[in-house]
Amino acid sequence: MKKLSSAWLILRHDFYKLIYKNFSLFNPNSAGRHKSLGIFTYKSIIFSFPLILKIIETFSKVEVIKLDSFSRKNKKSNNLKKLFNKYGSDKSKDHDYHLIYCNLFKNPNSVKRVLEIGMGTNNENFPSNMGIKGTPGASLRALRDFFKKAKIFGADIDKNILFEENRIKTFHVDQSDSNSIQNLYKKVGNKLDLIIDDGLHSLFTNLNTILNSLPKLNKKGWLIIEDIGPEKIDIWKVIHFIMKKEYNCNLIKTKNNVLIFAIQKIK
Numbered sequence: 161m162k163k164l165s166s167a168w169l170i171l172r173h174d175f176y177k178l179i180y181k182n183f184s185l186f187n188p189n190s191a192g193r194h195k196s197l198g199i200f201t202y203k204s205i206i207f208s209f210p211l212i213l214k215i216i217e218t219f220s221k222v223e224v225i226k227l228d229s230f231s232r233k234n235k236k237s238n239n240l241k242k243l244f245n246k247y248g249s250d251k252s253k254d255h256d257y258h259l260i261y262c263n264l265f266k267n268p269n270s271v272k273r274v275l276e277i278g279m280g281t282n283n284e285n286f287p288s289n290m291g292i293k294g295t296p297g298a299s300l301r302a303l304r305d306f307f308k309k310a311k312i313f314g315a316d317i318d319k320n321i322l323f324e325e326n327r328i329k330t331f332h333v334d335q336s337d338s339n340s341i342q343n344l345y346k347k348v349g350n351k352l353d354l355i356i357d358d359g360l361h362s363l364f365t366n367l368n369t370i371l372n373s374l375p376k377l378n379k380k381g382w383l384i385i386e387d388i389g390p391e392k393i394d395i396w397k398v399i400h401f402i403m404k405k406e407y408n409c410n411l412i413k414t415k416n417n418v419l420i421f422a423i424q425k426i427k
Contacts, residue, residue: 175198176195176197176198176199177194177198178198179201179202180197180198180201183201186205186208187200187201187204188200188201188204209395213397213398216397216401220401223411224393224397224411224413224419225411225412225413226412226413227260227414227415230260230263230412231259231260231263236262236266236268237263238258240262240306241258243302243305244257244258244299247295247297247298247301247302248294248295248298249295249298251302254415255387255414255416257414260384260422261306261354264422265353268307268308269307271310272309272310272353273311273313273349273352273354273378274303274307274310274311274313274354275312275313275314275348275356276299276312276313276314276315276355276356276358277314277335277344277355277358277359277369278316278359278360279299279314279315279316279330280294280295280296280298280299280321281294281296281316281317281318281320282294283320283321286317287362288360288361296318296323297314297328297330299356299358300312300328300330301328304325304326304327310327310353311327311329312329313329313330313331314328314330314331315332315348315359316333316359317332317333317334317335317359317360319332331344333359335357335359335360335362335365335369336362338372341372342372345373350375350377351377351381352377353378353380353382354381355376355377355382355383355384356384357384358386358387361388363392363395366388367399369383370385374423374425377425379427380425381424381425382425383422383425384420384421384422385420385422385423386420387420388419388420389419390413390418390419393411396411396419396421397411400421406426406427407424407425409422410424
């Protein structure tokens, strides 16, 4: 037990040192022992975004929209729901995202070009996989059938699930690498009506995707960040506040308090 306690003290010391040395954005600009500096660095990581949001909300509240006030069920939304379920996508079954897409595009035939990043790999060695029973490309096929005049593009980190079908082409992309996203757009092109980020579901990959994708949107086009965990709401409220002057931004609470961040290009 004594050896275990000693090992834990060493490990804890190394943890604080690791935190202090590797998170320079958050560490204190002061002298001190690694333990005390590491503790303040750790607290800065945890509390900075909530405190930034408190400062922001003294000037302007960031509204979170409930799904039932953002969209209503109708014939078109029921059709899209059936298509998602038909092909094995979880977008309707688990999240009710069909309500959002039908509200954003009231005339589906006006949509000409769609890209979804994240095709739902069933390889469990990849992050953000759908499990071995997942159906890669399910939502791409549903979107193709719903947007009947659109070219549908898909992209994923797993090269083994790429395919090509009627009005669907897919490509490799690594959202953690800006160059990879830029290379994707060299193949897909621009003037996209809808870009969906249903990929790695990490904050920095979401931000990478936003920065590289906004210039590729058509005017009035939408970029959708799916599956944001409710515990990340403060960060996305800050992002909403930063972007809202230049873009039509909507932070939408869906089923099980999961969030969607919807950005429309208005200029």
